[in-house]
Amino acid sequence: MRNTLSADQALDLLGLRAGQSVLVTGAAGGVGAHAVELAHTRGLHVTVLAAPADAEFLAARGADRFQPRDDALAPTAYDGVLDAAGLGAAALAAVRDGGAYVGLWPGREPEAERGIRIAALDVRADGARLAALSGLVDEGRVQARVARTYPLGAAAEAHARLAEGGLRGRIVLVP
Template structure:
């Protein structure tokens, strides 16, 4: 079968389509025939060597939508089930940008019945990242939350989920995104480029990596969560500072899938590319300006 991999670090040109064996599911695992797989910034980071692995053959892709076609012992799943899932391994030889992928059952959930495969494939990493970031913040209903980069894939889902949790949400993004973000649950809007008021919020989810500027917006004793471990601002003023280390969670992913079916979580596809054109897809991702995810289709 074919898979997108890298054996050297670099720009989009480093992405190769290679021939690899079809994987076999082990105990507690399922094999998914990939119908669609989203391309995320973490894939660009892996391609460029952020996570190391020089000289290794590294598979790309974290998100997947498709159909179970084989199960390992004790998997508790059925061939033919339509699912979404997330691979969280860094530097694994095979990711989801492939024709088949094997995942643990704890990383797989039923796909939203109302969405096509391309849209469903955008959900796992981004919705779980938003959901787990909000859990780290541990804010109570009625408390205030600033979300930077709110129009991005993680940020927009964070707006939706924070609204459902009863938080008072301020979205920071381009002025062109204000109407969209208010429609997804933002109570207030802050244009990108305008510095957040110091100490103005109980918590900040810093999806745009503003760092110290975002941390300064947190009140004394509040909470700050970013999306990249190791890039957290220095703690101070009693602020809890954390960074997301996203993990697979079948139960939460199933709940998020149901929210998508109810229209409370919106899947956005910016463009689709054939798997064979993965390098071109990486090049488009690098250009920026996307609203939604690029999706690869085998």
Template sequence: MRAVVVTTFGGPEAVEVVETVVPEPAARQVRIKVAAAALNPVDAGARSGVFGGDGERIGLGWDVAGTVDATDAGSAWSVGDEVVALHHGPVKPLGTHAEYVVVDTDAVAKAPAGVDAVHAATLPLNALAAVQALDQLELTPERSLLVTGAAGAVGGYAVQLAAHRGISVTGMAREADEEFVRSLGAAHFTTGDGGGFDAVLDAAILGAAALERVRDGGAYVGVIPGTAPASVRGIRVAELGVVADGARLAELAALVEEGVLTLRVAGTYPLDEAAKAHARLAEGGMRGRIVLVP
């Protein structure tokens, strides 16, 4: 089968499509025939060596939508089930940017009904990151929340999820994105002014600049490990280490079916053009995710 890997760190030119063996599921695992797999900034980080793994073959891809192809004997999943899953880990020999991938059973959820695989593939990583970050903030409906990078993939899901919980959300993004961010459910919009929020979900990784907008004793969560600023003024500071969670992913898929969450695709590329997809990702300026299709 074909799989996207890097064997030397670098830019988009480092991306390779190689032939490799089809993986076999072990106990409490399933094999998924990949229909679509989103490309995320974390893949660019793995490609460029941010997470280490020098000298190893690193498989790219965290998100997957596809069909169960093989399971262990006691699995709750059956061959032919349409699913989505998060294949966690920045340094792994085989990712979801492949024709087949093996993932843990408890990382898998039923794909949202009425949604094509390309759109479904944009759900797992970014929506799980958003909901797990919100959980860390422990906000009740009467509290106020600032989401930085509100027009982005994680930020957009965070706005929608927080608004669904009844939280007063202010979205921070570029001025040109105001109408879009408000359409996601943000009650207020800012390009950077204002403060006094009960909490900030820092999807744009602004760090200390975002922390300044939190009231004394409030809460801050950054979505990339190792980037959170030091606590000041009694603010509780945390950073997200997203984890695979099939049960939670199933809840998010249900919210897609209910129209609470919007799945956004910026474009698609064939698996064989993965390097071109990485080059497009590096250009930025997209709403939604690029998706690779085997």
């Protein structure tokens, strides 16, 4: 749930209202995918920047528009950008004058320009928010991306697979 809480708090920092547009970079990642789902539930118009192989996955989570990550971003096209890929200045260029930019790594955010509000997420513990987000999971509006499940007795195999990298989602150990 940490990724979900991170996405939720990052969207709060953007401060966008229903009907506004948001670009989520790194949209197929742990925080990015939940940001897409939560932005959709907030009534935002969601554009995602990700690999073409993730287009269907992201559409199922509420993306309104897909942009391949290797294509150039349209300048000043969005009310806000949640930069889960750490693109910095390249993502900032996609924000409209007076819009908002939120990155996930404090200290790595680009310099403010054109009246754009800049913020970096510093996730805070929030039990009440986690309970509300758990409700969205129960409703099926937020979904975990599970790459593979392993029985608890195969924990060593699961760790070895995790060490290989390249997973699209989490590994889950099942008792």
